[in-house]
Each structure stands twice: as C-alpha cells, then as structure tokens.
Amino acid sequence: MTQATNAQDGRGFGDHLQLERLDGGIVLLRLNRPERLNALSDEMVADLDPLLASLAHDDTARVVVITGNGRGFCAGFDLSLAATAPRQDELGEAAAWTARQEAFAQLVTRMRALRQPVIAAVNGPANGAGLGLALAAEIRYAGASAAFNAAFVKVGMSSCDIGVSWLLPRCVGLSRSFEMMLTGRVVDAAEAERIGLVTATVPDDQLLPRALATAREIAANSSFAVWMTKRGGWANAEASSLQAAIELENRTQILTRTTGELQRAAQALVTRRRNKA
Numbered sequence: 001m002t003q004a005t006n007a008q009d010g011r012g013f014g015d016h017l018q019l020e021r022l023d024g025g026i027v028l029l030r031l032n033r034p035e036r037l038n039a040l041s042d043e044m045v046a047d048l049d050p051l052l053a054s055l056a057h058d059d060t061a062r063v064v065v066i067t068g069n070g071r072g073f074c075a076g077f078d079l080s081l082a083a084t085a086p087r088q089d090e091l092g093e094a095a096a097w098t099a100r101q102e103a104f105a106q107l108v109t110r111m112r113a114l115r116q117p118v119i120a121a122v123n124g125p126a127n128g129a130g131l132g133l134a135l136a137a138e139i140r141y142a143g144a145s146a147a148f149n150a151a152f153v154k155v156g157m158s159s160c161d162i163g164v165s166w167l168l169p170r171c172v173g174l175s176r177s178f179e180m181m182l183t184g185r186v187v188d189a190a191e192a193e194r195i196g197l198v199t200a201t202v203p204d205d206q207l208l209p210r211a212l213a214t215a216r217e218i219a220a221n222s223s224f225a226v227w228m229t230k231r232g233g234w235a236n237a238e239a240s241s242l243q244a245a246i247e248l249e250n251r252t253q254i255l256t257r258t259t260g261e262l263q264r265a266a267q268a269l270v271t272r273r274r275n276k277a
Contacts, residue, residue, distance in 0.1 A: 014047030018069070025062030025223075026215045027055065027116070034070025039078035040129055042086050045103050052110040062223055063215040064114065066137065067121040067208060076128025076151050077104070104129055108163040111136040112234060115227045117218055121211035123204065127151040132162035135171065138230060139214060140198040142189040143207035148197060154184040170237060171197050222261045228252050 013019065018030040029051070031038035055061050068074055085096035111118050111133070120126075120137035128151035134140055150159035150168070159165070159181035169177040172195045180187060189201040202210050218226060232252050239245040256262075 013051040014043060016041070016044040017047055017051060019051065021061075022212070024216055024219045025060055026212065026219060027058075027061045027064045028212075029064060029066045031066070031068045031074055034068070034072070036078055037072030037075035037125055038068040038070070038130070039075040040104065041078050041081060042100060042103070045107065048107060049103065049110060052107065052114065055116065056110075056114050059223075061116050062219040062226070064116045064118045065121055065208075065211050065215050066118060066133070067211070068123055070124075071145070072124035072130075073120070073122045073126040073146065074130030074133055075125050076130045079155070105162045108132055108136040108167075115223075115230070117226060117230050119211045119215055121207050122146040122148075122198065123207055129162055132164050132167070135164060135167035138233075139211075141207060141211050141214075142192050142198040142201045143204040144189050144201060145204050146189040146192065146198075146201070148180075148187045148192055149184055150181045151184055153181065159184065168197075171195075222256075222259060224259050225256055225261065228256050 016032050018032050020028040020030070022028055031044075033039060033041070033044065055064060085093070085100045087099070088096035090096075091099070117139065118137040120134045120140045121143070122134050122140060123143045124145050124147065126134045126146065126148045128149075131148050131150060134148070150161075150164055152161050153159040165177075165181065168180065171177075172180070176195055179185075187195070187197065189198070192198045193201040200210070232248060235248055236245040239248070
C-alpha cells in the first residue's frame with residue numbers, strides 16, 4: 001500500500017469519516033462507523049456532503065477510493081433512526097423526511113459530479129443506500145465477503161432509492177435489476193462479478209491493494225483527459241443516439257488536444273523511433 005503523505009482523521013468532517021492522502025494524488029476515504037457496519041446517520045451524511053464538495057475543487061486529488069472500516073462497506077440507512085427525521089417537530093413529517101431523503105440522494109450526484117474517478121472497494125455488506133454509494137462509483141471491486149442488496153423493499157419502502165433504479169440497470173441489465181430490487185435478495189461477491197455489478201472479486205486482504213493499483217494506473221494519465229473521460233462517459237450514458245454521443249466525443253477530443261499532451265506524446269514517439277534507428 002502506498003505510504004500516506006498527509007494522513008487526516010476526518011477533522012472538519014466529523015468522527016465518522018477518515019480521509020487519507022496517498023502518494024500520486026490518490027485520496028482514500030473510509031466510512032467510519034464500524035460498530036454499525038458503517039450505516040449512514042444524518043450526521044454522517046451531513047459531514048460527507050461537504051467533504052465530497054471539497055474534493056470537487058481539490059486540484060491535488062486525482063482519484064478517490066472509498067471503502068468502509070471494519071467488516072462492512074455500508075449497511076445503508078441506520079434503521080435505528082427511522083422513528084423520526086431531524087427537525088420533524090419544526091418542519092412537519094413530510095417536509096422533514098423529504099429533506100432527509102434529498103440529503104442522502106445528493107451524495108450520489110456529488111460523487112458523479114467529481115472531476116476525479118471514484119473506485120469503490122466494497123468490503124462486506126453494501127445494503128440499500130450502501131448499494132447506491134457503490135453504484136455511484138465509476139469502478140467497483142468486491143472483497144470475497146462483499147454482499148449487495150436493494151434492502152428497502154424488505155422494510156416496506158421502495159427499492160427505487162438514491163439513484164439505484166437508474167444506475168443498477170446500467171450495470172446488470174433491466175431484468176436482473178428488477179429481480180434484485182423487487183426481491184431485496186442478497187447478491188454475493190461471486191455473483192456480483194458474474195452479472196457485471198463489480199469489475200472483479202478478490203480475496204478480502206487483496207481488496208484495497210487492487211483498488212489502489214487501479215487508482216495509480218488512472219492517476220498516471222493526464223488529469224484533464226481523465227476528467228473529460230469521466231464526464232463524457234456519464235453524459236453519453238444518457239445520450240439519445242449514437243450520433244449525439246459522437247458529437248460530444250468529437251468536441252471533447254478537440255478540447256483535450258489544447259492541453260498539448262497529444263503533441264508531446266507524438267514527439268516522444270518520434271524521438272524513440274529515431275533513437276532505435
């Protein structure tokens with residue numbers, strides 16, 4: 001594992017998050033409520049939102065790896081808090097629960113809007129909102145102990161939650177997505193790899209090294225090219241046609257050429273060929 005150059009303990013972002021800056025611009029974000037399998041509380045969500053917002057403007061951060069401390073990635077919404085929502089007496093039930101729902105859902109759009117690619121290293125359960133966080137990452141790796149489910153249907157709520165109904169079909173297809181959301185059944189790590197929910201499943205002790213190795217590969221590329229690849233990839237996931245996607249690709253290529261990276265790479269290739277001649 002890369003040596004940490006500027007380890008932080010989440011100061012400024014609450015006790016339930018840990019942020020570690022590694023060599024090469026890699027940021028390791030750990031959810032830190034291990035006693036609750038990193039289930040999300042309102043306080044934790046309120047801390048995570050500005051942390052993600054700060055990363056969006058951090059030019060030194062190249063790739064974000066998110067994982068959970070302890071035995072779980074994220075067990076979703078902490079059901080011990082389900083009796084009431086923050087400020088419910090003041091705002092009324094509907095308004096308070098709407099504010100809570102929107103705060104949780106905004107985490108997914110925050111992750112998608114980051115310039116940096118996000119890699120989820122899923123250790124143990126990724127349930128409900130935890131599944132949503134994993135799906136919001138561009139790349140997912142699973143440890144052998146990982147398990148995924150759309151949990152809310154099991155407690156009388158809709159599995160269409162924090163982007164899952166949009167993101168999951170794009171990973172596993174519509175039929176498998178409906179089957180997972182309608183049953184709420186648990187998908188283990190081996191099945192998750194087979195159906196395309198994760199890129200790969202590895203032994204638990206190799207999970208973080210695998211995620212960090214991929215992060216280093218990405219960080220070795222031009223930061224602007226990586227940003228435009230992430231942005232273009234998400235935009236074209238919603239493109240109305242092949243032609244619309246190509247139009248965006250064409251303009252993005254002309255824009256990235258202005259960085260001079262292509263010209264430098266071409267000159268380096270010419271120089272290597274001359275040296276070999």
